[in-house]
Amino acid sequence: MTDMYDDEREWWQERFEEHRPRLRAVAYRMLGSLSEADDAVQDAWLRVSRTDTSAVENLAAWLTTVVARVSLNMLRARDTRREEPLDVHVPDPVVTPESGTDPEHEALLADSVGLAMLVVLEQLSPAERLAFVLHDTFGMPFADIAAMIDRTPDAARQLASRARRRVRGAAPAPDPDLARQREVVDAFFAAARDGDFDALVGVLHPDVLLRAEGAGGRSTVLAGARDVAASAATYRELAPFVRPVLVNGTAGALVVAKGKAVSVMGFTVVEGKIVAIDALSDPERLASIDLGDLS
Incomplete structure (x- = not known):
């Protein structure tokens, strides 16, 4: 050379x-x-x-x-x-x-x-x-x-x-209509905020997958609408801190508390139902997100 x-x-x-x-x-x-x-x-x-x-x-x-x-x-x-x-x-x-x-x-x-x-x-x-x-x-x-x-x-x-x-x-292809995606994701967080278990189950596909990674790479996988809905009910306290964003081009959510990103959630919405939720809550990996661009 x-x-x-x-x-x-x-x-x-x-x-x-x-x-x-x-x-x-x-x-x-x-x-x-x-x-x-x-x-x-x-x-x-x-x-x-x-x-x-x-x-x-x-x-x-x-x-x-x-x-x-x-x-x-x-x-x-x-x-x-x-x-x-x-x-x-x-x-x-x-x-x-x-x-x-x-x-x-x-x-x-x-x-x-x-x-x-x-x-x-x-x-x-x-x-x-x-x-x-x-x-x-x-x-x-x-x-x-x-x-x-x-x-x-x-x-x-x-x-x-x-x-x-x-x-x-x-990883099925999500609905192409971003407005429809957002409507479903908003309904998810509204149900979580209100503690409405039946409404949560209603916006989830029966075989929905929740895949989450936290600090140190600790991961959680939940399958099925009822198990995911039971977990989502814990988001009630986070609801006031949710910002609507796009996550990899689809409707998602950024949770910001005390000026720091706490969690990023990507949703896959197919035919009006959430089929997958992918969440990252590792503080070290979220530190690189520029919140000023997302206000």
Whole structure:
């Protein structure tokens, strides 16, 4: 590898910055962590800046491959460090005002990367996640994906297919109408505030899943409308502190008390019922949320 001349390096840096939003979106889907996604993109730039790129024909595809490889290595390292599999891990949520997202967040959340989907992606193997994200979201051919994981194109196709089935089964597409989503989520919190158990059950799908992660990665999973409703009744004291926000582009809630984010909740609403609630209440991970943008 040879160092680039200054002018060539500057040209490449400008091209890299043009592609940064897409590259960050790739890394976020692969890693489910905003900080790790930024690290992966920066690592990719360092690799690019030290590589002879004279033979590169398709810049977007080549950069996507570099970032995907970096993210794959980070996923594998994460799995190696983890002593025991987590029951559930809630990825970093992207919290934005209901009035809409800024261009950076729009790029990050394009193609429906809901929080529930990211939770399911966390349960895939690194190879399955790579095949699904790169093919189903970014349209990369299986031949290119196969080269990254030392598999045949058919094997890569099978990995993506298996991942697709799991995602569709556990993370159904939410209702496209944000206003309808908000109506259902508001009804949920109104029922919790009033302690109306029957009303809570009424807005929940019979097979609803509540997945929550607290401080230190402690997780809770509840299934079924009655169990989730019983748990939701404890939110009564938090109701005055709930702010309506978008969480990964869908109707969600941010709980703010004493100037600090206490919890972020993402809701998946399908046909007027809540089918999934994904909540994060780890103070360390919530500390990065800029509350000033969400007032």
